[in-house]
Amino acid sequence: MAFVIKFAKGVRNHWKKSTFAACLLAYGAKRLKNKYEIDGIMKVYCEEALTYGKVAITGNTLPRKITVILNPAANKRSSLEDYEKYCSPILNLAGICVDVVHTESEGHAKKLVQELKNTDALIVAGGDGTLSEVVTGLIRRTGENNSKLIPIGVLPLGKSNTVGSALFPGGEHLGNVKSMAEASMAIVREATKPMDVMKIEIINEPDADTIQDGEKGDEVQEKKAVYALAGIEWGAYRDASAKKDKYWYYGPLKKYATYIFNGYKDSLNWKCEALVNYSEPCEGCSNCVTHIEEKNTKWYNRFVRSTAKKEDRSRIINENCQKYEQKQISTADFACLTSNIFAGTANNSPPKLHLNLGPQDVDYFNFLTEGFRSETGQRRQIVETIEARQIELRPNLEKMDTQNAWFSIDKDDFEVKPVKITLLPKVITMFCSSSQTEITNLTSP
Structure with missing residues (x-):
């Protein structure tokens, strides 16, 4: 009892220090609680991913290979750390060969996609802007009628994740961690859904992207459209x-x-x-x-999981x-x-x-x-x-x-000009949570 009285007097006599200590203690307790809950979330997802990784493959079958296009500048340069904490462990435990490519500047993602070869899927680790760049580069490369053959994943690591949040709603508490883990697990499960794309073209205006590489004065190419998902x-x-x-x-x-x-x-x-x-x-x-649509024999044709005849x-x-x-x-x-x-x-x-x-x-x-x-x-x-x-x-x-x-x-800035906006229905296929999938392809053991 004497100790309690002495402690109460100490708090009263040093209330400023006591208040600071109490706030510090509460902050530390909250951090520990969040860490414990995050570890619990990651444990569940990692255990599920491991069941996929333990499945044996035949001798003439190669492991799945995906290419992650990561924007290290996204979300105040925290995207790389978040990817390594919450996404990479799940993908690696599932036995997927992961090739991570970093973007270096605005517009670099489009160039990376146009030069990409030999991959089973494209994964965007960033926000809406990076996703729009990847989709734009992909459709410019394959054409609007062929791009639906390529599965795309999104890991919502950016400051704005409109599409990622719609595909992987995380909830209120620790929602960002749940979204990143669920987005990673969707790639492992191979659950997909078709997505619409918005095509945006400038009307009667030259586009900065249409100038050919080389010296100033070269001829202008055919206008290139920008593609968006949101x-x-x-x-x-x-x-x-x-x-x-x-x-x-x-x-x-x-x-x-x-x-x-x-x-x-x-x-x-x-x-x-x-x-x-x-x-x-x-x-x-x-x-x-x-x-x-004609039969496609290009490298990305092997991405197609469904052979259903299209109308x-x-x-x-x-x-x-x-x-x-x-x-x-x-x-x-x-x-x-x-x-x-x-x-x-x-x-x-x-x-x-x-x-x-x-x-x-x-x-x-x-x-x-x-x-x-x-x-x-x-x-x-x-x-x-x-x-x-x-x-x-x-x-x-x-x-x-x-x-x-x-x-x-898609959260990227463009000068106001006359534009034509065209909807391209279900042009691409994206990984999604199993509850949202229209055509779910599970490889679960």
Whole structure:
């Protein structure tokens, strides 16, 4: 009893030190608890991966080989450490030959994919930007009708993981660790699903990617499109979100600070004015399908696990597919999204683009409210949604400050220009959790 009284007096007489010690102790206890729970999560996944690794293969069969394209600069340069902690052990225990290739600069992932040979799958270890680069490089290499033969995996190691989070939702507590482990295990299980791709082309404008290598003055190549899996954003919320890193000194509150300090600035695009031409969604017809797929004998053909005969829709006539509606828009929040990021999208529904238009005018209070909602994973206010297969977006550049006008295509910045956005339904195959797969290929022992 005397010890308790003496201890209580000590705490009272040295309350500042006692408070600091208590906070330090609580922080340490929380770290130990998290480490214990992470070890438990990894143990479960590693034990499952080991069961795959113990399966014997025949003498004329080679182990699976995958190529991981890792962006070491992703998520404040923590992606490599996260990969080695939460992804690499699972892949190695499963008996998969893993070749890790690091990107060195913006656009390097596209070049790596175009030069890649002899691999069973491509795995993107990074965020939305790296994934978009890999998909762009892959489709440019193989063509829009052949790229569906190549399985792609994503390890959500970036700062923004829109597609990765949709494929591998991790939950609230230790969600990032669960997402990374589940994404790694999906590669081991070989559970896949087809995914839509958004093709974005500049209208009547030269593209920086079209200049040939060599001296200045060479002829311009055919325009090269950019391919995305999530969507394209434009407007005040996009501009504010792009400024987050400027408020790094606010720590975890920086994502809220960007809306507080930018909600009154003219540098944001408060008026996105454009002419939109769009066609209705189509399940596939002679207008959408350029030609019947032919047998492919290239190196990536061995990736195909299913031999199911695909339906030929090149003879189907859909008059509405070739009809375009026209609409003049003015909004503070423009987003054209694929169905990839919406959970629970019906597989039997026609593939479509979702053009979401926010309110035309936003005051400071609503800007804060909607911005905070988006940072907590909720959807911002939508005034109108247009469903389409193809969209021509022609911004009113005469009324805009073009120096401060930017699109975000899968979180990468692109200058605002007239663009044509085309949906390519189920062009690629991606690894996913078993609960989401449409065609699950399990090699479980």
